[in-house]
Amino acid sequence: AQSVTQPDIHITVSEGASLELRCNYSYGATPYLFWYVQSPGQGLQLLLKYFSGDTLVQGIKGFEAEFKRSQSSFNLRKPSVHWSDAAEYFCAVGAGITGGGADGLTFGKGTHLIIQP
Amino acid sequence: DTAVSQTPKYLVTQMGNDKSIKCEQNLGHDTMYWYKQDSKKFLKIMFSYNNKELIINETVPNRFSPKSPDKAHLNLHINSLELGDSAVYFCASQQGEAGNTIYFGEGSWLTVV
Known part of the structure; x- marks a missing residue:
């Protein structure tokens, strides 16, 4: 079964500093990989996704992620964080339950990002 | 216009009651989902529907009954509510194939x- 591991429950970063959030996945085939962000009291917004092609993916709000098959990783990065980036970040993999298009996503447990002034 | 809208946003109710949450999407998508987010923020799929047909039912108690009257709506009815049902419930939609944005x-x- 597919699984996603986000090893860091909390990360604290100073405003203006660089950020890397880790994500490891377990999936037999080429995965569909996603990063979502959830601000307090809000729904989930897609930051970026990967399913083929260039392994470095650009997303919204200045985020990027790199797919590394050899490490089964899809880490999220941002060169300089802003206070508004404080949120919960979720890595997800296409669930592959039935192999069809209605399988949804399997999510990691999330990383809570705290921005220090 | 909100692409995926759910009502109500907040619901406080007593144990044993029956309640419904409604969901509508105006994106023209053919697939809809219900996810549950627990107190530790863990998100888990409950149901998926494709063209009004149930595709996934992830070991959810049968007190939970989704209903899809048409492709644009997927409502969630919960009978005999229990304390452990307290959570955030997210509706979602997607067009067609795996890998498309949800x-x-x-x-x-x-x-x-």
């Missing part, structure tokens, strides 16, 4: 007292 609603905060 769009989430803003969530419905259910508190059972």
Whole structure:
């Protein structure tokens, strides 16, 4: 079964500093990989996704992620964080339950990002 | 216009009651989902529907009954509410194939007292 591991429950970063959030996945085939962000009291917004092609993916709000098959990783990065980036970040993999298009996503447990002034 | 909208956003109810959460998407998608987010923020799929047909039912108690009257709507009815049902319930939609973006609603905060 597919699984996603986000090893860091909390990360604290100073405003203006660089950020890397880790994500490891377990999936037999080429995965569909996603990063979502959830601000307090809000729904989930897609930051970026990967399913083929260039392994470095650009997303919204200045985020990027790199797919590394050899490490089964899809880490999220941002060169300089802003206070508004404080949120919960979720890595997800296409669930592959039935192999069809209605399988949804399997999510990691999330990383809570705290921005220090 | 909100792409995936859920009502109500907040719901406080007593144990044993029956309640419904409604979801509508105006994206023209053929697939809709319900996810549950627990108090530790863990998100887990509950149901998926494709063209009004149930595709996935992830070991959810049968007190939970989704209903899809048409492709644009997927409602969630919960019978005999229990304390452990307190969570945030997210509706989502997607067009067709695996790998397409899944769009989430803003969530419905259910508190059972």
